[in-house]
């Protein structure tokens with residue numbers, strides 16, 4: 001009798017303690033496409049939160065010495081399903097942050113490759129997440145909307161008929177993720193980001209002008225913008241983008257009414273950005289020479305309605321236009337000084 005009570009209590013304790021440990025163990029996170037504009041900063045942010053070795057950066061690009069020093073980095077081609085499986089098993093991955101993609105302007109230059117990376121790649125990671133019960137985060141974009149969508153403001157649920165392969169692949173990812181959630185209970189989470197502004201080189205999107213302008217004016221004092229001066233687009237500083245990603249990933253599942261949310265911080269035009277920068281650098285020379293990216297921008301949201309994210313998981317942006325300009329001037333100056341340019 002006594003022995004039985006002891007056994008029962010040991011069993012209870014083992015279950016209790018292993019449950020506690022599991023709950024307290026930080027998630028092991030794999031970031032795909034991690035050497036792009038968002039991945040490196042995202043790894044830094046999440047390593048600060050969950051520990052250096054719990055966030056694995058991956059890409060198909062050869063890393064710099066600094067990347068290797070900062071924490072684990074491995075080769076991962078998202079088109080190689082077996083390779084992905086091995087990494088998830090070997091590293092006991094819990095969360096997958098899927099950044100690999102060809103962005104809007106680059107995607108239009110190589111549609112077959114965009115289909116492979118953005119659509120086949122998504123098939124691989126979502127199957128993997130289902131098989132190994134991972135929480136999976138896939139970013140979407142304002143580019144998932146098109147000329148038939150309301151543009152000011154663009155609500156969370158509305159018509160989505162994008163005209164770029166990038167946008168088409170992101171709508172596909174959103175729908176596939178929602179389907180896997182309803183059909184298999186997969187913990188799929190997706191944020192539609194606006195143009196994300198950081199001092200790192202952008203990956204070939206339509207909102208890149210808002211980064212390139214800082215690099216060019218600090219190096220040469222002038223910038224030629226490929227969008228018309230009055231082209232309004234939603235934007236956010238990378239700090240807000242990463243905080244949104246992290247808060248959303250941690251939001252309790254029962255608070256979420258959706259799997260896909262709009263998030264944003266602000267909307268501005270090139271001429272409004274120039275005016276904001278002129279407060280700190282009065283002698284700017286800006287010229288405008290619109291190219292094919294103008295057509296893409298003209299089909300995208302001007303103002304993004306993120307009220308559902310604010311309601312469900314308390315999303316609130318912190319960096320406004322003036323702060324964004326101050327941060328970018330400081331960060332880009334530091335980058336230029338570090339690279340000796």
Ligand SMILES: NC(=O)c1ccc[n+]([C@@H]2O[C@H](COP(=O)([O-])OP(=O)(O)OC[C@H]3O[C@@H](n4cnc5c(N)ncnc54)[C@H](O)[C@@H]3O)[C@@H](O)[C@H]2O)c1
Pocket residue numbers: 032033034035036037038039058059060061076077078079098099100101102103117139140141142192193194195196197202203204205207
């Ligand atoms: N940067 C933005 O403004 C923005 C806005 C909205 C959404 N997003 C989304 O966020 C994600 C990251 O964006 P980013 O700006 O860092 O993109 P990026 O273009 O800078 O980086 C993408 C990375 O994917 C990698 N990649 C390409 N093919 C691959 C393959 N076969 N296997 C593995 N990796 C591969 C590339 O090497 C690159 O490093 C993307 O999915 C993008 O759609 C970005």
